[in-house]
Amino acid sequence: MLKIEHLTKTYGEKKAVDDLTLHIAPGEIYGFIGHNGAGKTTTLKSVVGILQFDDGEILINGKSVRTAPLDCKRDIAYIPDNPDLYDYMSGIKYLNFIADIFGVSAADRKERIRKYSELFELTSDLAQPIAAYSHGMKQKLAIIAAWLHSPKLIIMDEPFVGLDPKASHLLKGMMREVCDEGGAIFFSTHVLEVAEKLCDKVAIIKGGRLIRSGTMEDVKGDDSLEEVFLELEGESC
Amino acid sequence: MLKLLLKKQMTEIFRNYFYNPKKNTARSKAGIIGYIILFIAIMAGLLGGMFTYLSMILCAPLSAAGMDWLYFALMGLLSVLLGVFGSVFNTYSCLYLSKDNDLLLSMPISVNVIMASRLLTVYLMGLMYSIVVILPAVIVYWVTATVSAGVILGGLLLILLISAFVLTLSCALGWVVAKISLKLKNKSFITVIISLAFFGGYYFFYFKAQTLIQDLLANASVYGEKIKGAAYPLYLFGRVGAGDAFAMAVVSAVVMALFGLMWVLISHSFLKIATSSGNTAKKVYKETAVKQKSIAAALLTKEFGRFTASPNYMLNCGLGIILLPIAGVMLLWQGGTVISVLNEIFGERAGCVPVLLCATVCTLASMNDMTSPSVSLEGKSLWLMQSLPVTPWQVLRAKLSMQMILSGIPALFCTACIAFIYPFTPLELLLAVLVPMLYVLFSALFGLFLGLKMPNLNWTSEITPIKQSAPVTIALFSGFGYTVLLCAGYMFLNGWKLSFVGYMSLFGAVTLGLCGLLYFWLKKRGSKLFAGL
Numbered sequence: 001m002l003k004i005e006h007l008t009k010t011y012g013e014k015k016a017v018d019d020l021t022l023h024i025a026p027g028e029i030y031g032f033i034g035h036n037g038a039g040k041t042t043t044l045k046s047v048v049g050i051l052q053f054d055d056g057e058i059l060i061n062g063k064s065v066r067t068a069p070l071d072c073k074r075d076i077a078y079i080p081d082n083p084d085l086y087d088y089m090s091g092i093k094y095l096n097f098i099a100d101i102f103g104v105s106a107a108d109r110k111e112r113i114r115k116y117s118e119l120f121e122l123t124s125d126l127a128q129p130i131a132a133y134s135h136g137m138k139q140k141l142a143i144i145a146a147w148l149h150s151p152k153l154i155i156m157d158e159p160f161v162g163l164d165p166k167a168s169h170l171l172k173g174m175m176r177e178v179c180d181e182g183g184a185i186f187f188s189t190h191v192l193e194v195a196e197k198l199c200d201k202v203a204i205i206k207g208g209r210l211i212r213s214g215t216m217e218d219v220k221g222d223d224s225l226e227e228v229f230l231e232l233e234g235e236s237c
Numbered sequence: 238m239l240k241l242l243l244k245k246q247m248t249e250i251f252r253n254y255f256y257n258p259k260k261n262t263a264r265s266k267a268g269i270i271g272y273i274i275l276f277i278a279i280m281a282g283l284l285g286g287m288f289t290y291l292s293m294i295l296c297a298p299l300s301a302a303g304m305d306w307l308y309f310a311l312m313g314l315l316s317v318l319l320g321v322f323g324s325v326f327n328t329y330s331c332l333y334l335s336k337d338n339d340l341l342l343s344m345p346i347s348v349n350v351i352m353a354s355r356l357l358t359v360y361l362m363g364l365m366y367s368i369v370v371i372l373p374a375v376i377v378y379w380v381t382a383t384v385s386a387g388v389i390l391g392g393l394l395l396i397l398l399i400s401a402f403v404l405t406l407s408c409a410l411g412w413v414v415a416k417i418s419l420k421l422k423n424k425s426f427i428t429v430i431i432s433l434a435f436f437g438g439y440y441f442f443y444f445k446a447q448t449l450i451q452d453l454l455a456n457a458s459v460y461g462e463k464i465k466g467a468a469y470p471l472y473l474f475g476r477v478g479a480g481d482a483f484a485m486a487v488v489s490a491v492v493m494a495l496f497g498l499m500w501v502l503i504s505h506s507f508l509k510i511a512t513s514s515g516n517t518a519k520k521v522y523k524e525t526a527v528k529q530k531s532i533a534a535a536l537l538t539k540e541f542g543r544f545t546a547s548p549n550y551m552l553n554c555g556l557g558i559i560l561l562p563i564a565g566v567m568l569l570w571q572g573g574t575v576i577s578v579l580n581e582i583f584g585e586r587a588g589c590v591p592v593l594l595c596a597t598v599c600t601l602a603s604m605n606d607m608t609s610p611s612v613s614l615e616g617k618s619l620w621l622m623q624s625l626p627v628t629p630w631q632v633l634r635a636k637l638s639m640q641m642i643l644s645g646i647p648a649l650f651c652t653a654c655i656a657f658i659y660p661f662t663p664l665e666l667l668l669a670v671l672v673p674m675l676y677v678l679f680s681a682l683f684g685l686f687l688g689l690k691m692p693n694l695n696w697t698s699e700i701t702p703i704k705q706s707a708p709v710t711i712a713l714f715s716g717f718g719y720t721v722l723l724c725a726g727y728m729f730l731n732g733w734k735l736s737f738v739g740y741m742s743l744f745g746a747v748t749l750g751l752c753g754l755l756y757f758w759l760k761k762r763g764s765k766l767f768a769g770l
Contacts, residue, residue: 050623052769073626084617086539088546090520096527100535101625106527114524127520 001026001153001184002047007056009042009208016042017053018208024153024186024201027179031199032188033229039208040188041081044157047186048078060153074102077146081157081188083138087131091122091141094130095148102149109148116144119170135162143171154178156187160194172198196225204232238346242354247361249701272707279714284369288315291450292377298454300382304461309478310471311453312374313399320367320403321410328359328411330549330700332503333510337697342512352507356404359411363403371396375478387480394485395478398492405492405499412503415510429548433559532627536635543614544607544639549703550614557605561647564601565654568594572658583728588737591669592727594655595741596720598648598673603716605644608684609709611636612767613693613702619770629764633685637759640681648673668741675748676719682755684712689759689766 002024009017017039024030034040045051047058049069058065060072085094092113099109117123120140130138139162146154154175160168175185175198189195195202196216202225203213211232212219220228248255254272255264264272292312299308332355341351375392453460465472470491476484530538544550568575576590583589615622622632652670661669687708696702703709723744726732732740 045620048624050620070626070628073624078620078624080620082617084620086542086618086621088543089539092522093542097535097539098625100530101532101627103529103532106529109527109529110524124522127522 001028001061002186003057003059004043004047005057005059007043007046007053007058009039009046009051009053015208017046017205019056020205020208020210021056022203022210022213024184026152026182026184028200029175029179029185029198030187031195031202032186032205033190033192033195033202033225034188034205035233038205040205041157042208043205044078044155044186044188048076048155049073050078074149075151076153076155077149077151079139079142079146079154079156079159081161083135083142083162085130085138085142088129090127090129091117091133092126094141095126095145098145099148104149112148112150113144116147120144120167136164136167139163140167143174147174151178152183154183154185154187156185158189159187160189160191168194192224192226192229196220204229206233238350239353239357242341242346242350243357246354246358249697254707276710279710280365280369283714285373288312288370289373289377291315292374293381294450295454296374296377296381299457300378302457302461304457305378305382305479306472306475306481307453307457307461307464308378308475309374309395310464310475312371313395313474313478314471316367316370316374316399317403317406319370320363320399321406322366328407329414330698331355331358331362332408332411332507333415339512342508348508349504352504356408356503359407360400360404363407364400367399367403368396371399378478385480387482388478389480391477391480391485394489398477398488401492401496405496408499408503412506412510415506429551433552532631533635533638536627536631537638540611540635540639543611544643547699547703549700550607550610553703554607554610554709555605555643557601557603558643558647560601560604561598561644561651564597565647565651568651568658569654572654576659586728586733588733588740589728591659591661591665591737592724592732592740594659595652595669595672596723598651598655599676599723600717600720601651602644602648602673602677603680603713603720605640606680606684606709606712606716607640607643608636608681609688609712610702610706611639611685612688612770613696613706613708614699616694616696616699619694623768623770629767630760633689633759633763633767636685637681640684641677644677644681645674648677664738665741668738668745672723672741672745672748675745675752679719679748679752679755680712680716682752682759683715684708685759686755686763687711689763692770694770 002022004020004022007017007020008015020039020043022030032040032043042051046053047060047065049065049072058072060075063071063075065072086097089097095113096109099113104112113126114123117126120143122137122140122144125133125137130141133141139159143159146156159171163171172194175187178185179200199216201213201215202219204211204219212228216225219225223231254276255269295308295311299305332352338351342348375396379388379392470488473481473484473488477488544555579590579593583593622629649670652673655669656666691706691708693702693706726744727740732744735743
């Protein structure tokens with residue numbers, strides 16, 4: 001589903017991501033963890049085509065992000081760490097805008113908007129301008145928008161930040177559902193307990209370099225993910 | 238703390254003068270000097286020059302008639318009008334809608350300090366506009382009438398008092414807009430309508446100015462006595478400039494008292510308004526049938542949504558939408574008189590009148606510069622356009638299309654009205670339509686070019702990219718420059734020798750060439766720039 005090969009991205013002199021290779025197969029929830037500034041967001045933004053990278057290759061369903069960006073973007077959805085949406089639109093206008101961009105039919109969008117906005121208890125607020133939304137409501141709206149076109153691969157940067165417990169639980173279920181239907185999820189998080197319970201595979205990044213990756217069992221063994229993570233952080237120091 | 242906050246505000250406003258967003262580096266000294274010279278040339282050269290000329294017309298006859306106070310009262314009122322006109326539209330945004338209000342309010346900073354830093358920004362904006370009127374007026378008085386220590390003190394005090402009064406008025410109006418905004422549903426449009434009424438009054442006064450000045454100079458003593466009798470405060474206000482100690486003391490006390498009142502008013506309501514989300518009834522969502530739109534239509538709708546959601550955007554970058562049809566109707570109504578007057582003045586050279594009419598359409602169309610701030614206005618939401626399956630060119634094309642529609646249709650209407658009143662031959666008519674349309678295209682392309690070359694995505698108040706950015710200023714004045722060139726080329730650079738058809742064909746061809754260059758630049762380099770922002 002997603003192949004990141006030798007990805008390198010530099011900002012001036014600093015290597016934000018250094019020769020990172022990672023493969024994500026259909027059906028996998030892949031967690032991406034690391035300290036602040038480790039290179040998680042840079043990697044995710046490179047995958048979704050926001051950042052142009054220096055070296056390496058990123059393939060989504062066999063298509064290169066570099067040479068076929070639109071084909072790749074049609075297959076994915078992205079939720080950033082901060083849901084800066086179009087404040088001047090109402091929630092429903094934003095959802096319809098996203099649906100138009102992805103070519104979601106009127107009937108499909110109607111059904112999906114109804115389904116997800118009811119699940120996230122956002123229906124009554126859809127006519128409100130996004131400017132009036134709380135952070136959590138914006139995050140919910142960004143999630144609904146991401147699910148609108150039934151993407152095959154969903155990339156999320158800290159998706160649980162700002163969500164209430166019920167919405168977090170709901171999101172976890174939706175992520176599993178996507179993978180059960182043959183899709184894949186690649187997301188970053190600092191909440192190691194969530195990663196441990198939810199992810200099939202996990203990758204740990206530090207200073208732009210991948211320091212461990214694989215199935216949850218391979219990475220943590222009999223220890224907790226938190227212990228392994230802190231140990232690896234210590235080793236690298 | 239105040240100094241720190243003010244520095245932050247100033248850094249934001251003048252960011253592009255010192256920082257190159259494209260290279261993410263500080264500008265070179267030469268670059269900074271170049272930007273500052275451009276700014277001074279526009280403010281001091283163009284606006285200042287205009288008001289120096291007006292001061293020179295009024296000063297000598299009024300001071301000779303012993304009506305010095307009337308001269309200062311008139312120029313002072315004009316200065317207040319321009320100052321308020323220049324700053325009132327951003328006072329509300331700057332005071333109450335700044336995105337970092339919440340952040341600053343959460344910090345151990347006194348509300349009064351936050352307010353003061355915002356007010357200082359408003360003050361500087363007001364001062365920037367008011368000083369281009371009153372400073373030349375004061376200097377012209379010193380040069381042509383009289384100069385003494387008292388007069389110098391009075392002149393300097395008048396400048397200070399006017400700037401303080403402009404701040405007070407702008408804040409009071411900003412407060413009124415804020416109070417109204419909390420209650421209104423369609424606040425964007427209502428704000429625009431109110432503002433347009435203000436504009437209407439301003440332009441009415443502007444167009445009547447020449448007659449009023451002549452009338453005033455002819456009957457200075459009569460009007461002077463009437464004003465002195467009926468509006469004594471205005472008399473005192475004018476006397477400040479002439480160095481009257483009593484007037485200086487009274488007017489200073491009144492201005493300070495008004496400022497104090499305004500401060501109390503705002504400080505009592507600032508926190509409530511700045512943190513309020515409004516108490517209008519919540520809109521209830523009702524599911525309705527929706528038609529699927531194409532990507533181009535969706536992007537265009539998004540651009541229209543952005544434009545109509547912001548009174549600042551509409552007023553600062555879309556005045557031509559209103560002015561073009563108004564000009565068209567006015568020409569239908571008074572066209573015969575206008576053409577005969579123009580024929581009397583420029584009749585010697587054939588084709589001058591239709592060139593001037595086309596230039597009028599271009600001038601009014603140049604007041605629409607929506608594309609200039611449109612890239613910066615993407616702000617922190619830029620990630621959406623970069624991560625969605627749309628090409629950068631599709632995004633840029635939507636921005637161009639919006640300006641083409643909003644400028645092109647009114648410009649066509651205005652040209653159609655001109656066609657009714659001026660006897661064009663078919664070929665002349667074709668060119669009279671084509672050249673303004675090409676200009677509309679050129680201004681949209683050029684504005685977008687500037688917006689891409691000088692983007693500012695990290696603003697905290699939308700007024701920064703809309704009103705205080707280099708792309709908007711350059712786009713606006715380049716538009717005026719284009720029309721000046723169109724007229725000057727015909728009248729003074731032997732363009733008339735080519736005849737209307739020849740000259741307009743040549744001018745149109747050059748404009749088309751420039752459009753072509755900009756179009757291909759935007760499609761190739763511009764798209765790359767947008768993707769890499």
